[in-house]
Amino acid sequence: MELKASSSLVVLTALVLLFSSSSVSVNGFDIIKILSNHPNLLAFSDLLSQTKLNEAINKRKTITVLAVDNSSIGGLNDRPVDEIKNILSVHVILDYYDMNKLKKLPKTSSWTTMFQSTGNANDKQGYINCTRLPGEQFVFGSSVKNSPPVAKFVKSVFSQPFNISVLQVSQPIVAPGLGDVILPPPPPPYTPPPAMPPKASRKKSNASAPVAEGDDDEFAPSDSPIEAPIEAPAPEPVEAPAQSPPEPKDEAEAPAPSSASRLYLASGVALAGFTAMAFI
Ligand SMILES: *[C@@H]1O[C@H](CO)[C@@H](O)[C@H](O)[C@H]1NC(C)=O
Ligand SMILES: *[C@@H]1O[C@H](CO)[C@@H](O)[C@H](O)[C@H]1NC(C)=O
Ligand SMILES: *[C@@H]1O[C@H](CO)[C@@H](O)[C@H](O)[C@H]1NC(C)=O
Ligand SMILES: *[C@@H]1O[C@H](CO)[C@@H](O)[C@H](O)[C@H]1NC(C)=O
DSSP, rough: OOOHHHHHHHHHHHHHHHHHHHHHOOSSSHHHHOOOOOOOHHHHHHHHTTTTHHHHHHHHHSEEEEOHHHHHHHHTTSSSSSHHHHHHHHHEESSSOOOHEEEEEESSSEEEEGGGGGGGOTTTTTTEEEEEEEEEEEEEEEEETTOOOOOOOOOOEEEEEETEEEEEESSSSOOTTTTTTOOOOOOOOOOOOOOOOGGGGGGTTSSSOOOOOGGHHHHOOOOOOSSSOTOOOOOOOOOSSSSOOOOOOOOOOHHHHHHHHHHHHHHHHHHHHHHHHHHH
16 A cells, blocks of 8 residues: 555656656747737737747747837738748847847847748848947848848847847838838827926926925924025025926836846846856
């Protein structure tokens, strides 16, 4: 009885080990799962699923995905699936580039994309150029001659050094010959700022600074141990609000993955440091 129980325990343990080890080696990351934490990238994620590029991405060990957000993806939606697949496979780079690596790039670099590995690429269609501008700005465009760098780097969305990085760019890059170009979205219409009436509008916004009137007593010189300076003007009620209004939050991002990616980034920095030391 006892023997039977213990042997079944051994079998169970073996099974658990088998399953856990196989699930680790088979599936390191899942691009759809990564993107599911970013609601503004879900339309892009859907296109990866439709074209099955997600499967090709998940099979790689070292990859960077240039993602575009919902508002910029519209120009792709109504095209044939094959065309979307070709275009999007130019957004999948066969190397790992995170923020840390971007900063160390030469002024221009040419990156090999997944489209190159299909064998269907002519000329430089399978490559994109990354150009580094001053102030940690980066722009991307097709490497085909005379292609403009249409997509601006927006932010790093996810990184798992040195396997997968997701960078958000401002719009899709359509290499010449792969489909109609997508024009950048028009800038928002210009609305002149309203003329600022001196102080009359203060009462209107109760969300911002506390209005001075009620606060006069708090700041009256009599309450203050410090003597008023000689030329003190009539005490204008203190302009600066006691507590500043709360900062607007970036609502696009879930906080959890960003702290995780910060961890990855930190370990990436450490690793890069060691690598650099090894070379010296
Ligand atoms: C990450 O990349 C390394 C080096 O290429 C590779 O050995 C490892 O299997 C990769 N990890 C995953 C989860 O793909
Ligand atoms: C982005 O588009 C997808 C569907 O295409 C939608 O499910 C998702 O809610 C959208 N996200 C935002 C933030 O609008
Ligand atoms: C892309 O970059 C390469 C080298 O970095 C450069 O020779 C080439 O002219 C660039 N092409 C475009 C279209 O910017
Ligand atoms: C501002 O105050 C008015 C009246 O006191 C109130 O109805 C309104 O909800 C307040 N608005 C904000 C943004 O607090």
